[in-house]
Amino acid sequence: DAGVIQSPRHEVTEMGQEVTLRCKPISGHNSLFWYRQTMMRGLELLIYFNNNVPIDDSGMPEDRFSAKMPNASFSTLKIQPSEPRDSAVYFCASSSSLRTSGVQETQYFGPGTRLLVL
Amino acid sequence: AQSVTQPDIHITVSEGASLELRCNYSYGATPYLFWYVQSPGQGLQLLLKYFSGDTLVQGIKGFEAEFKRSQSSFNLRKPSVHWSDAAEYFCAVGSGNTGKLIFGQGTTLQVKP
Numbered sequence: 001d002a003g004v005i006q007s008p009r010h011e012v013t014e015m016g017q018e019v020t021l022r023c024k025p026i027s028g029h030n031s032l033f034w035y036r037q038t039m040m041r042g043l044e045l046l047i048y049f050n051n052n053v054p055i056d057d058s059g060m061p062e063d064r065f066s067a068k069m070p071n072a073s074f075s076t077l078k079i080q081p082s083e084p085r086d087s088a089v090y091f092c093a094s095s096s097s098l099r100t101s102g103v104q105e106t107q108y109f110g111p112g113t114r115l116l117v118l
Numbered sequence: 119a120q121s122v123t124q125p126d127i128h129i130t131v132s133e134g135a136s137l138e139l140r141c142n143y144s145y146g147a148t149p150y151l152f153w154y155v156q157s158p159g160q161g162l163q164l165l166l167k168y169f170s171g172d173t174l175v176q177g178i179k180g181f182e183a184e185f186k187r188s189q190s191s192f193n194l195r196k197p198s199v200h201w202s203d204a205a206e207y208f209c210a211v212g213s214g215n216t217g218k219l220i221f222g223q224g225t226t227l228q229v230k231p
Contacts, residue, residue: 004161031217033217033218033219042221042222042223042224043208043221043224045218045219048217048218050217055217056218091161091162093162095217105217106152106164106167107164107217107219108164109154109161109162109163110161111160111161112160112161
């Protein structure tokens with residue numbers, strides 16, 4: 001299995017530009033998570049999807065951030081317009097759906113996208 | 119609310135020495151607990167997890183962790199550290215019914231030769 005795939009691995013952009021981060025989850029997984037990692041705030045969950053439906057977006061910083069999952073094999077996280085404080089590493093993770101017993105399934109992380117907004 | 123505390127931000131041990139990384143959690147029900155490792159420039163890799171049953175769980179790379187409900191702890195251990203273990207380690211707790219994980223702030227491990 002190829003694991004979770006993220007692109008691009010690195011992105012440098014200027015303030016005000018639109019940034020789109022992409023994620024391909026592990027085949028067969030139907031939960032997908034977007035995280036942001038910074039030195040100051042650590043790992044933060046931004047949003048997660050189950051069966052392509054956004055379940056919880058309470059971690060999305062503000063309206064400049066949006067995420068979509070048009071199908072089971074692809075998700076995007078978009079920042080428009082970008083700001084220097086958005087500079088961070090953005091991780092995508094996927095997992096199998098929760099069993100009816102509610103057992104927590106393991107999340108598998110992608111390599112991340114390192115974003116720098118100048 | 120759920121929370122995870124990793125009291126040690128940075129730990130340095132000598133190669134071959136034993137290691138224990140601390141993790142304390144706050145959660146009302148039976149927690150689902152995880153340890154992940156992150157090497158520089160990489161994503162997070164699962165080391166081990168605890169769902170139920172035996173409170174001592176074995177993971178990859180020779181790591182183990184012990185769940186102690188009375189102390190709300192899930193400390194990670196390794197009897198003999200290798201230089202390749204230098205990385206950042208994250209403890210996480212999951213609620214089980216949402217799929218969400220709450221991560222601690224991480225502990226950076228440095229290994230001296």
